[in-house]
Amino acid sequence: MMRFFNKRKLAIAATSVAISLLFAVVGVQVFRSISRRGPLRGDMIALEKRNDWQAFGGTWQLVNGAMRNNSDERGAKLMNGSTYWMNYMVQADVLLLGEYGDAGLIIRASDEEEGVDAYHGYMAGVRDLDDTLILGRADYGWREYVAKAVSPRVYSQQWYHLKFLAYGCVLAVSATAPSGSTTTAAIEDPGCVPSGRFGLKSYNTGAQWRNVEVRSATSQDLNAMIGYTHPPFASPLQLPTGAYPTAYDKYFEPFHRDLLEHHTDVNAQTISSLRLLSPNTPAPVTVNGVVTLTSPVLFVQDSSGGLAIPNIQTNVPLEIGDEIEAKGDAELHDFSSILRNADVRLLWSHTPVLPVSVTASQAATGDFDAKFVEIRGRLVEKHSGPGGTFILTIDDGSQSFLAIGGSAGSVASLRLLKDRSRLRLRGICSVDPSYTRDLTAFAILLPSFSDIEVIEGPPWWSAGHIIALTIGSLIVVVAGLTIFIYIERWRMQAVLEERERLAHEIHDTLAQSFAGLGFQLEAIHNAAIKGSSILSQLNVARNMARNSHDEARRSIAGLHPEHLESMGLLPALENCAHRITDGSSSIAVKTISSGSETALPLRIADSLFRIGYEAIANAVRHAHPTNLTLSLVYQKSTLELIVADDGSGFLVSSQSAGFGIRGMSKRAASISARFTIRSVPGEGTAIHVVVPLPLSSLRAFWERIPWPFSWRKQLHERANY
């Protein structure tokens, strides 16, 4: 086969590959250089385009145009942008929801994952623990470079405008308080992180961000922030935050402020005890509980049960994990209670409730209504709901249920969930018909997308995979058959070429010699004295030479079917018959073709030709016929070759089968043909070969395929030669 792939073609192919690679490399470089420029426009980031955001921890929500993380986890992140962005500035208004934490902006980040400082990049923000503006670098570990006092202090529930800029290896940050006072800090980090995404981050408290804006930065922007003074080189602090506070009053002030809020109502009831209230009249009650969900409805839970609190009245945005005191009117429902007209007061933060692991059957009883649960099931389908929410249908054998969520970044992540995956979900179990639509026994309200965990991917034997496997198998089979067919063609072509060579050899050597020998014997015979005893021996020798010459010609005719492919089988056989009979007028050769002719595979055509040739030769040699009929009968799925003569015939038996008949039978078997001989002494002989044809439509399709390789054409040309 390598003869068809000569060096020139190999060189052209290699050149094409090299050029493609070159284009690919150049393309990547161009893309990277474009990407590195960073954001080209100073557009506000559309927070509501939540597909762009990627959450790492936290419970993110869009609330009144601001992005809000309700979680007090350490290091919740929401990321956006490109890892190729280099010089750019992010600014936003930031508000701390709780005490003892910090919140701010991330810049030039990459390799993010869930974890406290699990990313490479820079973070700057405001911290209320020590009332500072902080700037540092995370490399799966935190290096704090700057903790600059903010005057007068950092308050929670107050907006600060943060501006964070990266230009070269200089990082600059400023925080502007509502009073208008601005605190600025900058460092130069010689081995800086050169590029990365931006994001929002909070530590140990919930927070909100609004008016997020990102745009490319220039040296003028940097100078506008820090002037023309060279910033100090980055020097990380050696001891943990708060180890040596400069002012104790400032350090303890957030503690004392928070402690004042912790007085609780001694008459508070447990949530489960609300079931014992009168079902007819709402009763005023006070309950304490931990917030387990903030949207679409506030849910709280204590050690005895859970409770929904719609339409809350509070001045403080609540976070998951907040311990609250709620006073309102308890209403009894079928499986749980709700608190109407509730006045909610925050007691303290950072008290997350751990979920109770339940099965779907247990959840379906209603015993876990309004409770934070963990449940497992297989994803049946997913679709978008109103207002950017999503709804998952989950099945767990005996029970189906819905999982409802709608946090930031979830729509993009939803695509990653594969149907029939086995999931572990954490959320509020609710039997409220407004969620279940009375289709399922209960629904799970998910605080965030990160509360969905894929335990196990979908089974491999999906319909798509089976179809792909079937198609792949078919392609392999078809490719194998194609290769087999071409190998067979090449083999047949080689056989034909060898036969042709032998025919030429016989023609140039044996046939010529027999002819010369005949001429010489003829000359000797003519010169011999008549009546001489040698004449009879010469006649025998002449006949032997003539017979040998005839045999040689027959062999040549058999070995060299010049017109088999170009003329067709029947004309080739007729031509062969004429050559075998040497044009003798004593044998009339007649050909008959019936049915619609179809092109025959070379292997079949050659085998039929060989059988026909042997039959013709046998008839001429042994039966001395006067008529020889060659017939081809084309039928829908078979082709019948009949070679019939009116010669002497013979008694057909297994003993009568000589070498020629056995050869014909074997050739017929090689093409799955049925071979029969009918002969009656004195009346002639007929051989029948019935061969099944390949599917004509498939073959026709095969022939129409525009094969790209010129070697196929060459092959046909050579075959037709």
Place this chain on the structure above:
Amino acid sequence: MEIVVFYRTSRISPWRVLHVPVLLLVAMLAGLGCQRARPVIAVIPRTCGTALWESEHAGAAVAARSSDLDIYWNAPMRDGDIEAQISLVEKAVARGYAGIIISPIETLPMRTPIEHVLAHGIPVVVVGTELGIPSGGNRLAYVLNDEEAGGRMAARRIGLILHGQGSIAILGIDPHLMSNITRQRSFETTLAHEFPRIRVAARRLGLSSIPQEQQAAEELIYKEGNIDAIVALSLASTHGAYYALVEFGKAKTIKLVGFDQDLLPPIRAGGIDSVVAQNTFEIGRLAMGLMDRELHGTAGTTKVVVAPVLMTRENIDSPEIRQILNVVWWPAQ
């Protein structure tokens, strides 16, 4: 003058075209082969971003640099999130990290995950508490804080500041953590033997968060108004007890001896009498050293105990304490 121009008429040799990309490919593959990646050790504390655990990062980093190892440092973002910690262990195995150093949040739930890690042939150094899985010959080692010594230290401090008599309360008892159990047992045993006139008036179980600990301490102070001192056996209960004392204005009258350093300024200010501090810097350093020896098949000792230090107002600025509080995990620039 005759100019003779030779035209090369032979066919293009494939090698002429291929040699540049082939050589580049070979060079790239050779380059990749020569870049021998340093083994990565996952160091997973109970959480991070706190004074207690950042020092472990610093200690582990010092040893890792001298052993030519890389560190993957990450931990759950919430206190007590045992599932997140188990997920990090599984992630470390899936990523093919060379070893795991872990400080289990709870003893029992971490046993099976660690057994699975060991079954993969990955060495594990458990920090801070025993899991009940015997070490030695199974690529498991322990680096423990000497809880017995810590308990004794706290008992003697209580005896000292109460002058051998009075009543106390114990907060933060955690039956899910072996180290905490040992800590409590040692404290009470020492107290009973050495200061028999000091009575334990109340005991409270540990809770999952600082506010809950604070609430527990508030109730305790409200009900047991005549206690002279509080011993808080965990970081969270130390926080909670301190906040409750501040709330009731009793930070000066009821002495507080805590465990596990985190609230540093109140020690200096006198709101907290003392804290039995784990030397997590040294624990991290020794854990990484054991890991290195385990990786090189030269492990001998499979259990190391590190002595805690009593951190008081008097010694908080000493070089010894500064070393314990060291959070420098990054290489010198």
